[in-house]
Amino acid sequence: xxxxxxxxxxxxxxxxxxxxxxxxxxxxxxxxxxxxxxxxxxxxxxxxxxxxxxxxxxxxxxxxxxxxxxxxxxxxxxxxxxxxxxxxxxxxxxxxxxxxxxxxxxxxxxxxxxxxxxxxxxxxxxxxxxxxxxxxxxxxxxxxxxxxxxxxxxxxxxxxxxxxxxxxxxxxxxxxxxxxxxxxxxxxxxxxxxxxxxxxxxxxxxxxxxxxxxxxxxxxxxxxxxxxxxxxxxxxxxxxxxxxxxxxxxxxxxxxxxxxxxxxxxxxxxxxxxxxxxxxxxxxxxxxxxxxxxxxxxxxxxxxxxxxxxxxxxxxxxxxxxxx
Ligand code: KG4
Ligand code: ZN
Numbered sequence: 001x002x003x004x005x006x007x008x009x010x011x012x013x014x015x016x017x018x019x020x021x022x023x024x025x026x027x028x029x030x031x032x033x034x035x036x037x038x039x040x041x042x043x044x045x046x047x048x049x050x051x052x053x054x055x056x057x058x059x060x061x062x063x064x065x066x067x068x069x070x071x072x073x074x075x076x077x078x079x080x081x082x083x084x085x086x087x088x089x090x091x092x093x094x095x096x097x098x099x100x101x102x103x104x105x106x107x108x109x110x111x112x113x114x115x116x117x118x119x120x121x122x123x124x125x126x127x128x129x130x131x132x133x134x135x136x137x138x139x140x141x142x143x144x145x146x147x148x149x150x151x152x153x154x155x156x157x158x159x160x161x162x163x164x165x166x167x168x169x170x171x172x173x174x175x176x177x178x179x180x181x182x183x184x185x186x187x188x189x190x191x192x193x194x195x196x197x198x199x200x201x202x203x204x205x206x207x208x209x210x211x212x213x214x215x216x217x218x219x220x221x222x223x224x225x226x227x228x229x230x231x232x233x234x235x236x237x238x239x240x241x242x243x244x245x246x247x248x249x250x251x252x253x254x255x256x257x258x259x260x261x262x263x264x265x266x267x268x269x270x271x272x273x274x275x276x277x278x279x280x281x282x283x284x285x286x287x288x289x290x291x292x293x294x295x296x297x298x299x300x301x302x303x304x305x306x307x308x309x310x311x312x313x314x315x316x317x318x319x320x321x322x323x324x
Contacts, residue, residue: 003069004076005060005099006305009052009092010084010112011138012036012043015301016059018067018074022309025122026067028302029059030295034179041178042168049087056095063301071103078308081109081315082322083139089318097316108308109316112299113324117146118310119296119303120264127290132260134251136275137267138164138181141208141247143254144324150311152324155254156206163243164269166210170217170239174232184236185272191230191237196220198238201246206254213242244275248282255286263287270297 001020008015017028033051037043064070079096082089093109100107116135121127129146141158161169164181171180176187198216201209217239224231255263265279271294283289296303308314 002075004078004305004309005074006301007079007092007096008301008304009088010080012048013299014052014055016063017301017305018063019302019305022306025302027063028300029063030300038178045085049091052088052091074105077107078110078305080112080304082319086320093316093318108312109314110304110308115303115307116266118307119266119292120290122306123292124290131262131264133264135267136163136269143206154324158208160209160211169214187233188236188240191233193237193241196234196238198242200242206250240274244278252282260287263289265291268298
């Protein structure tokens with residue numbers, strides 16, 4: 001049995017987890033900084049980094065206690081090294097390296113994007129590469145193939161906004177405040193996408209683009225002037241439908257093109273109800289689909305521990321623009 005302590009601080013969640021053998025979550029404490037950033041309408045990097053630094057030691061203690069482990073029981077520490085906000089990453093890596101030195105344990109750096117894929121392995125015990133992944137978060141909309149552990153090949157990505165970013169901006173236009181994605185998800189459930197349908201972005205190949213859709217929503221809102229609650233819900237539903245259809249159209253095309261026995265849809269946007277439902281329909285019985293439960297879709301340290309366990313030996317050097 002091997003125990004990994006994971007640390008995630010790439011953006012506005014401070015999270016520490018203990019994971020057994022890269023598969024079983026013994027503890028996964030997630031502190032969201034939402035209240036800290038809400039008044040600013042988005043994450044303030046300086047505030048985020050300071051808050052990580054203040055909270056991380058207590059959260060490490062809390063996670064160890066919850067998992068019932070002592071430092072001597074640990075086999076590995078895994079810390080997110082990028083992509084993310086540089087100050088936030090430095091806090092996580094600094095604390096992780098400090099603890100590893102104090103406890104004489106190895107420490108490995110983890111690519112946050114890899115982490116999102118490994119989240120799926122925490123919810124599907126026998127899931128192994130090769131697999132096809134759709135990673136949709138606040139900063140990424142990437143279609144990747146994972147031929148083996150620790151190896152990823154990008155098939156397509158977004159040319160402009162990421163899906164989560166598009167949801168957040170649309171939510172702001174609709175007066176939903178921050179964070180927008182989950183609020184838009186809720187509002188869209190009471191709307192009818194057909195009454196306010198918006199264009200579905202479509203680029204050739206496997207690339208995404210969401211900035212045109214965002215502009216279409218902006219112009220629609222300007223054209224409508226004052227909108228009542230039902231119209232706002234209809235617009236939210238139409239926007240959501242366009243994003244989801246666009247994401248899944250490319251996923252289906254890759255499946256048609258090269259096939260895969262395993263498909264993973266993950267990242268914060270994979271918490272979206274419509275995306276979860278439609279992904280199941282689109283994949284059907286062509287492959288096995290794994291979408292992690294909500295708490296493992298959004299940022300968390302259990303996925304970092306799982307990825308670190310399988311890809312041990314990666315550098316810990318912070319790289320805010322790290323890619324696949
Ligand atoms: O993976 P994540 O927690 O952080 C990044 O690595 O970026 O993703 C955060 C993104 C945000 O844009 C948020 O609005 C979006 O995921 N999100 C959602 C939902 N829950 C979170 N978007 C749509 N529907 C949701 N239910
Ligand atoms: Zn993330």
